[in-house]
Amino acid sequence: MLLRLAWRNIWRNRRRTIISLLALAMGVMAIISIHSFRISANEVIVEAVTRGLVGDVQVHARGYQDEPELDKVVPAPAVVDAMLAAFVPSARTERRVIGGGLASASDAATSALVLGIEPEKPDARALVKIERGRWLAPRAAGEAARAAARGDDRPPAREAVIGKTLANELGVTVGGEVVLVSQAADGSLANERYTVVGLGDVGNEDANATSVFLHIQDAQELFALGTGVHQIIVRGSDDATRMRALLDPSLEVVSWTQIIPDLKSSMDSKERNSRLLDLIVFLIVALGILNTMTMATFERTRELGVLAALGTRRRRILAMILIESLMLGVLGFAIGLALAFALLTGLGTTSMGGFGNAEFMGVRMPETIDMTIQSGPVIKSAIISALTMLAGGLIPAIRAARQNPIDAMRHV
Amino acid sequence: MKTLMVMLVLARAATAGEPKDLPACPTKSDAPDLAQLLTRVEKSMQGSSSIGTVTMTIKTTKWTRTLKMKMWGKGEDYALVRILEGGPREKGMMTLKRDKQLWNYLPQAGRVMKVPSGMLGDSWMGSDFTNDDLVHGTSIVRDFDAKLVSQTKAAWRVDLVPRKNATVVWDKIEVTLDRATCVPVLERFYDEDGKVARTMTFGDIRSIGWRHFPAKLTVKPSEAGRETSIAYDSIELDIDVPDDTFSLRRLQQGR
Numbered sequence: 001m002l003l004r005l006a007w008r009n010i011w012r013n014r015r016r017t018i019i020s021l022l023a024l025a026m027g028v029m030a031i032i033s034i035h036s037f038r039i040s041a042n043e044v045i046v047e048a049v050t051r052g053l054v055g056d057v058q059v060h061a062r063g064y065q066d067e068p069e070l071d072k073v074v075p076a077p078a079v080v081d082a083m084l085a086a087f088v089p090s091a092r093t094e095r096r097v098i099g100g101g102l103a104s105a106s107d108a109a110t111s112a113l114v115l116g117i118e119p120e121k122p123d124a125r126a127l128v129k130i131e132r133g134r135w136l137a138p139r140a141a142g143e144a145a146r147a148a149a150r151g152d153d154r155p156p157a158r159e160a161v162i163g164k165t166l167a168n169e170l171g172v173t174v175g176g177e178v179v180l181v182s183q184a185a186d187g188s189l190a191n192e193r194y195t196v197v198g199l200g201d202v203g204n205e206d207a208n209a210t211s212v213f214l215h216i217q218d219a220q221e222l223f224a225l226g227t228g229v230h231q232i233i234v235r236g237s238d239d240a241t242r243m244r245a246l247l248d249p250s251l252e253v254v255s256w257t258q259i260i261p262d263l264k265s266s267m268d269s270k271e272r273n274s275r276l277l278d279l280i281v282f283l284i285v286a287l288g289i290l291n292t293m294t295m296a297t298f299e300r301t302r303e304l305g306v307l308a309a310l311g312t313r314r315r316r317i318l319a320m321i322l323i324e325s326l327m328l329g330v331l332g333f334a335i336g337l338a339l340a341f342a343l344l345t346g347l348g349t350t351s352m353g354g355f356g357n358a359e360f361m362g363v364r365m366p367e368t369i370d371m372t373i374q375s376g377p378v379i380k381s382a383i384i385s386a387l388t389m390l391a392g393g394l395i396p397a398i399r400a401a402r403q404n405p406i407d408a409m410r411h412v
Numbered sequence: 413m414k415t416l417m418v419m420l421v422l423a424r425a426a427t428a429g430e431p432k433d434l435p436a437c438p439t440k441s442d443a444p445d446l447a448q449l450l451t452r453v454e455k456s457m458q459g460s461s462s463i464g465t466v467t468m469t470i471k472t473t474k475w476t477r478t479l480k481m482k483m484w485g486k487g488e489d490y491a492l493v494r495i496l497e498g499g500p501r502e503k504g505m506m507t508l509k510r511d512k513q514l515w516n517y518l519p520q521a522g523r524v525m526k527v528p529s530g531m532l533g534d535s536w537m538g539s540d541f542t543n544d545d546l547v548h549g550t551s552i553v554r555d556f557d558a559k560l561v562s563q564t565k566a567a568w569r570v571d572l573v574p575r576k577n578a579t580v581v582w583d584k585i586e587v588t589l590d591r592a593t594c595v596p597v598l599e600r601f602y603d604e605d606g607k608v609a610r611t612m613t614f615g616d617i618r619s620i621g622w623r624h625f626p627a628k629l630t631v632k633p634s635e636a637g638r639e640t641s642i643a644y645d646s647i648e649l650d651i652d653v654p655d656d657t658f659s660l661r662r663l664q665q666g667r
Contacts, residue, residue, distance in 0.1 A: 071474060104525040179521045183538035187475040188499045191518035 002316065006323040013296065020292045021332045024389075027285040028336025028381050031278055033343055035377030038274060040370070042267050046256070049263065052203065053127065054256050055094070055233035057240045062252045064230060065259070070099055071185040073228025074251060080232050083246050091237040094123045095229040097219040101182030101190070103162075103212055105170040112166065113210045114180060116219020116229075123235055128161060128213060133174035133198035136161055136215050158218050160194035163208035167199045174198060180212065184224035192222050278380075282388045289392030293325055297400040304400050305408025318401040325393025326386070333385045337378065344371040430622030431455070437594035446558040446570065452594050454553050456623035459649035461486040465496070466642045470539045473637035479537075480645075483546075490658040491547035495537075505537065508663045509547035517663050524664045533581030540610065540631040540640035542581070550580055552587075567591055582609070593617060593624035609634055620649065 010017050050056045058065075059080055061072040074080060077095050084091045097116030102109055117124040119136035128135070136159050160178055162170075172178055176196045184190040194214065202211045220226065234243065240255040247253060257264040297304065304317060434455055435448035468479045480497035484490075491509040495502045504519035507527075514527040532544045544550055552558075555578035561569045568589045574580035586600040596614050603609040610633040614626035630641040656662065 102525070102531075104523075107526050109525055109528050109531075177523075179518060179523045179525055181516070181518060181521075181525060184501075187470065187472065187477045187538060188501045189505065189537050191501060191505075191521045193521040193523055 002320050002323060006320050006327055009296070009300075009320070010324050010327055013299075016292060016295070017328065020288060020328055021335060023288045024285050024329065024332030024385060025335035025339055027281045028333050028385055029339040029343065030281055031381045031384075032337065032340035032373065032377045034274055034277065035380070036340070036344055036374040037371060038270055039374045039376060040372055044370075045263065045267075049256055049260060050235060050238075051123075051126065053233075054259055055123075055235050056238040057091075057234040057243060057253060057255050058259060059232040059234065059243070059247065060230065060252050060254070062250055065252060065254050068098070068230070070183075070223055070225075073185075073225055073230055074232060075226075075228050077227065077229045077232055080247060080251070084234065084243065087246050088234075088237050088239065088242060091243075092121075092123060092235045094118055094121050094233040094235070095216055096231040096233060097216055097223060097225060097228075098230045099182055099219070099223045101180045101212075101222075103166065103170060104179045104181070105172040105176060108170045110166070110169055111210065112162075112180065112212045113207075114182070114212050114214060114219060114222065116214050116216040116222075118216050119213075123233070128198075128200035128202055128211075130161070130198045130200045131164055132200075133161075133196070135198055136213060137197070139215055139217065158192060158194045159197045159215065161198040161200055161213040162196055163202050163211040164199045165205065165209040166211065167196070169209065172196050178212065180222060182223065184222065185228075186224045188224060190222045190224065192218075194218070278384065282384050285385075286388040286392045289325065289328065289389055290395060292328075293321065293393045293396040296324070297321060297396040300400075301403070301408050301411040305403060305405045305411065308403065308405035309409060314401040318397045321397035321400055322390065322393050325389045325397070328393075329385050329389030332389075333382055336381070336385075341373055344373050347371050434622075437592075439591045439594070442563060443560065444568065446560060447553065449568075449589070449594065450553050450556075450558055450570075453589065453596065454551060456594065456625065457596075458485065458548055459623075461651060461653045462647060462649045463651065463653060464647035465645045467645060468539060468541075468640065468642050471637075471639045484653055484657050485548065486653045486655075486658065488548065488551060490653075490655075492658055492663075493546055502537070504666060506663055506666075507536065507543070507546060508658060508660065509549065510658055510660065512549075514543055514547065514549075515660065515663055517666055519666065522666065524660075529579070532579060540633045540638055541642070544581075545631075550578060552585075554578075555580055556585070561586075563591075565591070567597060590617075595624045595626055607634070616643070620647070623649070625649070 059074060061074050064072045081093050084093055095116075095118055097114075099114045099116075101112050101114050103112035104110075117127065117136075119125065120138040125135060137157075160180075162172075162178065167173060170178060174196055177193055178196055179191065179193050182190045194212075200213075202208050214222070216229065220228065237243075238255055240253050244253040307317060308314070435445070435452050437452060438444040438449060462483070462485045465480070465482045468481060470477045470479075477498070479495050479502060481493055481495045483494075484492045489509070489511050491507075493507040495505040497503060498505075501520050504517070506517040508515045508517070512529065514529075514532065516525045516527055517523075518525055527543060532549055533542050535541070536543045536546045550556075552572060556572035556574055559571045559573070561571050563569065568591060570587045570589060572585040572587060574582065574584075581603075582601045583604045583606065584602040586602070587596050588598040589595070590597050595617055598614070599612040600608050601610045601612070610631055613630045613632075614628070615630070616628035617624050617626050619625075625644075625647065627644040627647070628641060630639060632639050
């Protein structure tokens with residue numbers, strides 16, 4: 001009975017109702033779209049970052065994050081691997097050696113970033129898109145040791161994969177050789193020759209112009225690090241706290257949010273900004289609803305007076321008006337949701353806006369993202385719009401319910 | 413034995429007389445002609461040619477390395493440094509300067525690397541000396557404008573500011589010159605921020621023929637705990653050095 005009454009009431013002034021519904025629907029749509037966009041973008045960014053050089057979590061020697069130095073190494077990476085394999089089974093690890101140096105070929109030389117990686121691991125393989133030649137040859141564990149035991153002091157060929165821009169600068173191509181010079185961790189003058197087996201795209205221009213990828217064993221030898229590595233990249237688990245508890249206290253465990261705090265804080269501040277936007281949008285919508293419901297009850301002052309005079313309880317009048325308001329809310333929300341869905345599906349793939357093509361820690365963000373509607377903002381906007389409607393409807397409803405029927409009926 | 417050798421070498425150099433066109437050391441002057449003074453300083457430090465053996469000691473907070481090397485120089489344009497003793501990676505390493513160009517021979521790689529001209533001011537082989545220091549790439553007479561700043565009874569203090577076209581990485585060099593010997597005692601190198609980037613001290617001043625020669629140079633960069641010193645075990649100045657010493661082909665062959 002009340003529901004039917006309320007339903008009929010809201011359609012008595014069709015134009016006003018439609019305008020109110022649209023206002024609410026627009027608000028809902030805006031909020032769902034904006035948040036969905038933000039969340040989708042963040043997902044893409046986090047994915048790009050953690051899949052790329054940074055990983056979900058990194059294990060270093062203590063102090064490396066703040067001040068990376070060549071001699072700050074994780075001395076026994078095998079222990080870290082074993083601990084994580086045993087206690088965080090979802091984690092995949094990848095070792096890295098990182099050092100600066102001078103790369104030269106024939107008459108050209110330029111500074112380079114030497115990255116020792118484990119070419120056998122798919123995660124490491126994914127760091128470079130090989131454009132010419134091939135990826136570094138995998139090396140079976142212990143191969144170097146066996147070669148040394150055979151008395152072969154120049155064991156497996158020293159190979160390098162270099163950034164395509166660097167290759168251009170040095171004037172080398174696949175099959176050529178590049179010489180790396182650097183100061184090793186023990187102060188000695190590292191100098192070694194490598195055969196270029198592949199040229200690749202490392203994901204951004206800076207990296208393409210400086211990166212030299214070596215087998216991690218070659219890099220350890222070049223920099224005189226023994227078995228030490230600078231970073232152990234962990235993917236597949238971001239539980240830094242648990243890893244910290246597991247590992248030796250001489251190691252530091254940092255999550256990507258600590259490694260790229262700028263990215264994290266930019267995401268956080270975007271979230272804060274959009275929360276403020278939520279508030280403003282719904283405040284405006286709430287005022288509109290308040291206005292609509294005030295008018296709707298004011299117009300019906302006499303009618304409501306009659307209802308009261310006929311013995312309708314105040315509570316029922318209150319409920320009726322609140323239901324009207326809620327109905328508006330539900331309808332508006334449904335329309336807004338449909339619009340948001342249509343918009344996001346219609347956009348499908350869209351530009352990344354401010355984040356597009358930006359780089360964080362050598363990870364280039366994709367220019368576009370696939371938009372998907374996110375359940376978080378949908379639920380959030382449903383709750384907010386319900387609250388808004390209740391708030392907007394409450395005052396007129398209370399006023400209407402409290403009216404003296406006689407005064408109300410005299411109302412012109 | 414080593415001292416004896418040094419003495420012998422020094423004795424040989426002593427036989428060469430002071431060149432006639434060389435300005436005298438204006439010890440008594442409170443307002444020396446700076447151009448002449450600096451010419452004398454440069455001539456006595458470098459000579460027209462030289463062959464020397466030195467011990468370089470690089471100290472950091474983490475490690476200390478000692479390299480024994482031999483250095484040849486001829487005029488402004490030619491210089492060669494060869495590491496005689498050091499770690500297995502360094503032994504045989506060479507740096508050659510011809511005209512304005514610089515090459516390194518890398519023994520482990522078995523290759524020659526051309527040093528980009530932008531790296532003249534970079535560290536030489538991880539020491540606190542620059543490539544430029546080792547091969548005397550810049551000339552205090554040609555590349556700097558000099559100004560006498562102050563003086564005491566014992567020393568002049570001269571500021572050197574690089575001329576416009578000079579390839580000098582420093583913003584200013586403050587030189588303290590000993591009045592008695594016309595040899596620098598201390599040099600302070602300022603970077604473009606106006607901060608002292610490193611100081612070079614000169615010690616163990618020996619008298620070799622007409623000249624005074626600082627046989628020990630120590631460089632301290634602003635970075636704490638680092639220091640590199642060069643001590644001459646022997647030096648012969650103004651002697652005949654064959655041109656093919658500075659052959660690029662020889663360098664490429666690692667000889």
